[in-house]
């Protein structure tokens with residue numbers, strides 16, 4: 261049975277609704293299936309790490325203290341359900357102002373997770389709803405899963421030739437079912 265070293269998770273459109281630039285905790289809502297799906301995925305991974313582009317900070321739309329409150333809420337919720345979240349990494353760079361490699365599709369946040377938490381990236385999986393979530397997975401050599409929640413359907417148009425994700429599913433719940441079936445039942 262294959263156990264991932266880490267499942268990297270995009271945030272908006274993957275584990276929670278994405279109305280665009282979530283500014284405070286009142287606007288943050290996990291998908292109803294998210295916790296159950298993550299608990300199921302816990303069977304096939306040692307850990308989770310959220311990697312999220314939050315350009316709203318550099319755009320002056322999102323206040324960093326409010327963002328931290330949202331992330332404290334996520335950490336507490338995951339902990340309450342025994343979901344081993346090691347960190348929430350964010351890239352606040354503005355996409356039009358020479359963003360650093362931290363901003364996805366750059367691989368900076370993944371490299372940071374590798375060096376701080378000794379994650380084996382090649383034994384990890386990235387799950388997200390955007391082309392920019394899948395591309396770093398391909399560059400690093402991680403498996404990748406596109407969820408069609410959030411902007412997933414729009415993202416489908418951006419994949420060409422052999423650059424497709426390993427898995428495409430309707431949402432995180434379906435992804436958890438598929439992976440657990442594949443990894444636990446053979």
Ligand SMILES: [Mg+2]
Pocket residue numbers: 270271272273274388389390410
């Ligand atoms: Mg997203």
